[in-house]
Every structure is written in structure tokens, then in C-alpha cells.
Amino acid sequence: xTDQTTDETRAAVAATRARxxxxxxxLVRYGxxxxxxxxxxxxxxxxxxxxxxxxxxxxxxxxxxxxxVCTLDxxxxxxxxNAHGPSSDTAAHAYVYRNMPEVGGVVHTHSTYATAWxxxxxxxxxVITAMADEFGxxxxxxxxxxxxxxxxxxxxxxxxSGHRSRAVLMQNHGVFTIGRDAKDAVKxxxxxxxxxRTVHIAKQGGELVPIAQENIDRLFDRYQNVYGxxxxxALQ
Numbered sequence: 001x002t003d004q005t006t007d008e009t010r011a012a013v014a015a016t017r018a019r020x021x022x023x024x025x026x027l028v029r030y031g032x033x034x035x036x037x038x039x040x041x042x043x044x045x046x047x048x049x050x051x052x053x054x055x056x057x058x059x060x061x062x063x064x065x066x067x068x069v070c071t072l073d074x075x076x077x078x079x080x081x082n083a084h085g086p087s088s089d090t091a092a093h094a095y096v097y098r099n100m101p102e103v104g105g106v107v108h109t110h111s112t113y114a115t116a117w118x119x120x121x122x123x124x125x126x127v128i129t130a131m132a133d134e135f136g137x138x139x140x141x142x143x144x145x146x147x148x149x150x151x152x153x154x155x156x157x158x159x160x161s162g163h164r165s166r167a168v169l170m171q172n173h174g175v176f177t178i179g180r181d182a183k184d185a186v187k188x189x190x191x192x193x194x195x196x197r198t199v200h201i202a203k204q205g206g207e208l209v210p211i212a213q214e215n216i217d218r219l220f221d222r223y224q225n226v227y228g229x230x231x232x233x234a235l236q
Contacts, residue, residue: 009047013080016044016051017064023186028059030190032109039087042105042182043097048072050097054084072098074150088147095153096178100161105182107189110174113196117141118169124192124199127208131199132216133223134191136164144171152176164220167192 023040027033036059041052051067068087069080074094076082087093093106109115117124117139124139126132131139142159145151156176159168166188167177175192179185202208211219 009044012044012046013049013051013069014064016042017067017069020051020053020067020182021062021064023182024053024059024062026186027107027109027189030193032111032189032193033059034110038107038109039089039093040105040107040182040186041087041090041093043103044069045104049077050093052087052090052093055087057084070094089152091148091150092152092156092176095150096156099153099157100178102180103178105179105185107177107179107182107185108174109189109193111189111193111196113200114139114167114169114175114193115173116200117196118171118173118175121171123169124196125208126211126216127199127202128195129211129219130191131195132211132219133227134188134195135167136220136224137216139165139167139169139192139195142168142170142176144173147173 020040020042027038032038036056039053041050043050049069049071051069053062054066054068057066066084068082068084069077070086070090071077072094074091076086089108096103096106118141121141123141126138140159140163142155145155152170155170156168160178166179167175170176175189177185177188177192179188
């Protein structure tokens with residue numbers, strides 16, 4: 001059980017609330033959500049808590065103080081001044097955190113092109129190098145699941161466990177992404193929509209040309225381990 005009395009814990013919760021509130025603005029900036037849709041969550045480092053957006057609150061009203069602190073059972077944690085109820089997807093996020101300890105952030109969007117692939121229950125094939133770089137192959141489809149309990153979480157974990165993709169298209173629903181923290185999961189959501197759009201447009205012009213698996217592997221390895229300033233603890 002997290003000791004809520006320490007200054008260190010309270011500082012960690014405050015910092016996580018601030019990050020999660022700010023990152024919802026990135027979903028709006030990149031056109032991945034509308035109105036009150038979508039959500040970002042992040043584990044509170046060093047605790048058994050996570051922070052998620054409140055249910056039914058529009059993006060322009062999100063503030064650090066109204067982000068909801070939850071336990072890994074997916075319920076609001078006592079003692080953290082939770083003035084709002086948590087997102088309707090909280091149980092799904094909590095299931096991911098309980099079953100994928102390497103995951104530090106989860107994002108959900110209904111971004112247009114990626115959700116269109118989900119509506120067809122069709123994986124996005126790996127036909128551009130940006131997909132090989134970021135996702136290490138196709139972006140898979142997860143099963144249909146009803147919102148409100150941890151059924152979606154089960155689908156996310158079952159689909160992404162052992163998969164290099166950090167994004168899953170939940171059938172008839174939308175996109176869920178995971179990352180080492182919330183910012184990393186937001187990046188995956190942005191990239192998922194970008195490649196979903198490009199591959200959709202390419203498909204309208206004719207047959208898609210796949211990338212050979214050996215080249216996907218080489219591209220993924222280079223991007224994850226050589227390109228840029230690779231952060232410690234990258235989720236692969």
C-alpha cells in the first residue's frame with residue numbers, strides 16, 4: 001500500500017496530475033479527440049497508484065487538480081481530493097497496469113483514420129518505414145469489448161503481450177496505446193493515426209507493397225537502439 005503521508009509521494013502525485021492534464025492538450029493539438037472523448041493515464045512513480053482524466057469533462061476544462069488518482073484496482077484512491085469520477089475507461093487502464101508492469105502510460109483515442117481501420121476489424125499492414133520504425137510491424141486488431149468494465153483491458157493485454165506494436169485497434173471502438181510513460185503512449189497514438197491515414201490513402205491507389213520481415217526487423221532495431229537520443233527504459 002502506498003504511504004500517502006510522505007512528501008515524496010505527494011510530490012509524485014502532483015507532478016503526475018500535471019503531466020496527464022497537459023498531455024490531453026496534445027491529443028487535441030493533433031486532432032485525435034473531440035469534445036470529451038479520449039483519455040490519458042500514467043502510473044505515479046514509486047507507488048501503486050495511477051492518474052487518469054475525469055469522466056465527461058471537456059479538454060479545455062482539464063486541470064491538474066481535477067485529474068483523478070486511482071488505485072490499481074481501478075477505483076478512486078482515498079485521501080487525494082478526487083472531486084470528479086474517473087474516466088469510463090478506468091477499469092481497462094487499471095487492468096493493463098496490473099498485468100503489464102513495464103507499462104507506465106496508457107492512451108485511448110477515437111482518431112478518425114485509425115478508428116476506420118478498427119471499424120473494419122482490419123490490422124494496418126506494415127508497408128511504410130515509419131511503421132517498421134515505431135511499431136515493428138503491423139498494428140493489430142483487438143477483440144470487440146463493451147465499455148465499463150475491464151473487458152477492454154483484457155483485449156489490450158491479450159493482443160499486445162509479446163507484440164512489438166505499442167498500439168492496438170480495438171474492434172468497432174478505437175485506439176489504445178501503451179508506453180513507458182504517458183508522453184510515450186501519446187507519441188504512439190499520434191504515430192498510429194499518422195500511419196493509418198497514409199496507408200489508407202495508399203490503399204485507394206492500388207495494391208499495397210509489403211516490407212520484407214528482415215527489413216522491418218532492421219528498421220525497428222535501428223530506430224529503437226540507434227536513432228536519436230534513445231531514452232533509458234524504452235518500452236520495446
